[in-house]
Amino acid sequence: xxxxxxxxQNGKIERKMNTRRAFFINTLTSASALAAAKxxxxxxxxGKKDWRGITREDLPTxxxxxxxxxxxxxxxxxxxxxxxxxxxxxxxxxxxxSVDIAKRQAALGAIGVTVATEAEAELMSGAGVxxxxxxxxxAGKEKTMRMVALAKRDPTFITIxxxxxxxxxxxxxxxxxxTKVNVVVDIFAGLQRAGxxxxxxxxxxxxxxxxxxxxxxxxxxxxxxxxxxxxxxxARKAQSMKDIGGMLETADLxxxxxxxxxxxxxxxxxTYNIDGGHLTELQAGSYMFMDTGYIKIGSKAGNxxxxxxxxxxxxxxxxxxxxxxxxxxxxxxxxxMLKPTDTVKGRPDVVVENQGAEYGILxxxxxxxxxxxGDKVELYTTHLDMTTNVYDRYYLAKGDQIxxxxxxxxxxxxxxx
Ligand SMILES: Cc1ncc(COP(=O)(O)O)c(C=O)c1O
Numbered sequence: 001x002x003x004x005x006x007x008x009q010n011g012k013i014e015r016k017m018n019t020r021r022a023f024f025i026n027t028l029t030s031a032s033a034l035a036a037a038k039x040x041x042x043x044x045x046x047g048k049k050d051w052r053g054i055t056r057e058d059l060p061t062x063x064x065x066x067x068x069x070x071x072x073x074x075x076x077x078x079x080x081x082x083x084x085x086x087x088x089x090x091x092x093x094x095x096x097x098s099v100d101i102a103k104r105q106a107a108l109g110a111i112g113v114t115v116a117t118e119a120e121a122e123l124m125s126g127a128g129v130x131x132x133x134x135x136x137x138x139a140g141k142e143k144t145m146r147m148v149a150l151a152k153r154d155p156t157f158i159t160i161x162x163x164x165x166x167x168x169x170x171x172x173x174x175x176x177x178x179t180k181v182n183v184v185v186d187i188f189a190g191l192q193r194a195g196x197x198x199x200x201x202x203x204x205x206x207x208x209x210x211x212x213x214x215x216x217x218x219x220x221x222x223x224x225x226x227x228x229x230x231x232x233x234x235a236r237k238a239q240s241m242k243d244i245g246g247m248l249e250t251a252d253l254x255x256x257x258x259x260x261x262x263x264x265x266x267x268x269x270x271t272y273n274i275d276g277g278h279l280t281e282l283q284a285g286s287y288m289f290m291d292t293g294y295i296k297i298g299s300k301a302g303n304x305x306x307x308x309x310x311x312x313x314x315x316x317x318x319x320x321x322x323x324x325x326x327x328x329x330x331x332x333x334x335x336x337m338l339k340p341t342d343t344v345k346g347r348p349d350v351v352v353e354n355q356g357a358e359y360g361i362l363x364x365x366x367x368x369x370x371x372x373x374g375d376k377v378e379l380y381t382t383h384l385d386m387t388t389n390v391y392d393r394y395y396l397a398k399g400d401q402i403x404x405x406x407x408x409x410x411x412x413x414x415x416x417x
Contacts, residue, residue, distance in 0.1 A: 046393075046405050055400040056376060061318045062332040064387075065378065066289075066394045068403060070312035074288045077309065078272060079108035085276025090114050090133055090265065092285030094385050098394065099127040100406040101288065106130075112156065114265075114283040118143050119417055121157065122150055123410045130156045133265065135221065135283070136194070137161040137186065144173050152179040158263075160186040160221050162196040167209050174214035182216045183209050184263055187247040189222035190239075198222075198246025203253045210259055219263030220254075222247030223283065228268035229293065233300040240271045244278060269309065270297055289313035291384045292343050313394075314345050314378035315387065317360065322373045326366030330377055333359045337387040338379070345378040352379065 042058065045051070056065065082089045091105050092114045102113050102124060112131020115121045121134045137160055138147040151157050151174065161167055161183055174181045185206050188195030196202045202220070210217040224243030230236040244266055251261045267275040269287040286294050290311045297306045315336065321329035332338045338360045344350040349368070353361040362377065364370075371377065381387040388394075389411050396404040410416050 049404065051402050051404070054402045056316055056395075056397060056402070057400075059316060059395060059402070061316050061376070062330075062336045062391075063316050064391045064394050065314045065316045066396045066406075067310075067312045067314070068396045068398050070310040071288060071396070074290075074309045074312055075104060075108055078284065078287050079105075079110075081272060082276075082282055083109065085273070087267075087272075087276050087279060088281035090131060090281050090283055091288075092116070092283050093120050093124060095285035096288065096388060096394075097408045097410060098406045099124065099129065099409060102127075102129045111281065114285075117416070118146050118150075119410050119415060121147065121159075123415070125150060125154045125157060127409075130154070132157050133184070133221075133283075134159040135186070135223065137163065137166050138170070139163075139166055144169050148173040148177045148179060148181060151181040152177055155180075155182075158182040158184055158218055160184045161209075162186040162188075162194055162205070164205060164208055167205065167212065167215065171212040171214045180214050180216050182218050184218050184221045184265060185209065185250075187220055187222045187250055189224045189247065189266065190226045190243040191223070195222065198250045199253065202246075202250040203257060203259075206250070206254050206259055207257065217259065219261045219265070219280070220247050220251055221263070221265040223266045223268070224271070225268070227274075228270035229297055230270065231296070232298045233274075233302075236270055236297065237274045240267075240274050241278075244275075248278060269294060270306075273300055273308070286384055289384055289388075291387075292341055292380050292382045311345075311380050313381065313384070313388075315342075315381055316395075317377050317379060319362075319371050319373055319375045319377060322371065326364050326370075328362045328371045328375075328377075329355070330360040330362060331358065332379070333357050335390065336360075337381065337383070337390055339382040341382040342379045345380060347377075 089110045090112045091110055094116045113124055113129055114133045114135055116136055118138055121132050125132050138144050147159055170181055186195045187198045187202050196205055206217055209215045222244045224240050227236055227240035227243055230239045251264055254261045264280045266279050267282040269284045272282055272284050275282055287309045290309050295306050298304055299306050299308055317330040317332040319328045320331050334357045338354050340353055342352045349364055351363045355361045394406045395402050
């Protein structure tokens with residue numbers, strides 16, 4: 001206040017201050033003010049899909065960036081390969097949890113989506129996505145009733161189950177709701193988490209289901225999670241054939257018993273070029289983004305890097321502290337799902353460390369392409385499903401320019417259950 005009074009009395013200083021004020025005003029109205037205005041404005045512009053002049057620099061970090069060209073290439077390559085090998089495609093939603101992405105897959109010929117939870121099934125179906133396959137049996141009254149209600153609303157919905165009791169429960173609930181539920185029998189494929197023993201036991205379950213008035217037996221599923229990340233294509237193929245062998249044998253038993261098996265579902269990003277001729281449909285998910293684990297499984301051509309699909313997803317972060325040589329702090333830590341196995345795009349020499357809930361650390365050889373305060377750094381993530389689950393949206397980018405955003409659905413709380 002006193003300074004203002006003083007300024008009013010002293011023309012010389014006032015003139016000087018005016019010049020400085022003008023400088024600040026000019027500067028603000030140019031670079032930083034524009035950036036600040038953009039940042040505060042970004043939420044309203046997302047709703048309007050108004051991306052003019054919005055670049056990576058304008059985004060609040062940490063956030064997810066999807067390289068639009070690489071992403072599209074991945075989607076197209078998977079769709080083309082499935083078509084070529086006679087596989088239907090029913091991609092897994094757990095990786096992306098995005099209706100926009102499911103619809104893009106459908107436009108390329110996907111017959112539906114695979115989901116892990118009841119909430120994902122409801123959200124996808126509710127958004128108009130047809131052919132939802134739930135791959136975790138809806139055990140317990142609450143889940144059973146919800147999935148019967150979903151089947152009534154959406155006759156294209158399918159659930160798996162691996163248990164006689166579950167079949168009885170589902171049939172009873174469907175009868176009470178005066179509807180029919182499509183069912184696929186889940187066969188053990190190496191992971192103890194689920195799946196009935198293949199062979200006569202699985203056949204008996206399939207027969208019981210097909211004998212139920214309110215269940216519609218559609219076929220079998222066998223998901224080999226071990227094969228998906230087996231290193232080396234030949235070893236992966238051997239593992240996959242071993243793990244789905246029981247399902248193929250059960251399919252033969254069903255046919256011999258006069259039970260048509262319309263669906264043989266399973267497979268993953270790692271086995272997309274192995275499963276043709278064995279499965280009728282593929283459940284792959286990670287292929288669209290790829291993570292730092294998946295790219296190390298090796299390609300059919302013998303490359304150590306699994307280069308069939310590109311790493312299209314990155315986490316954009318900002319350098320927020322630069323106090324020590326060869327060390328920088330970024331604004332992504334445990335809450336952003338940062339892992340020491342994450343890597344830095346374009347800088348394989350940089351080591352990533354976690355330093356608490358809100359901080360990550362980057363380390364490199366001091367003096368070698370040193371980062372500056374405020375620099376943007378993009379990370380490749382280690383565990384896709386966990387990472388995508390903590391962000392609101394994907395920002396699609398072409399070069400530096402943001403061209404679209406896809407919301408991530410049902411990430412937390414009630415929406416996730
Ligand atoms: C049931 C099921 N099917 C398919 C997949 C394949 O997914 P991805 O291609 O990401 O390995 C998964 C992954 O966890 C799964 O749980």
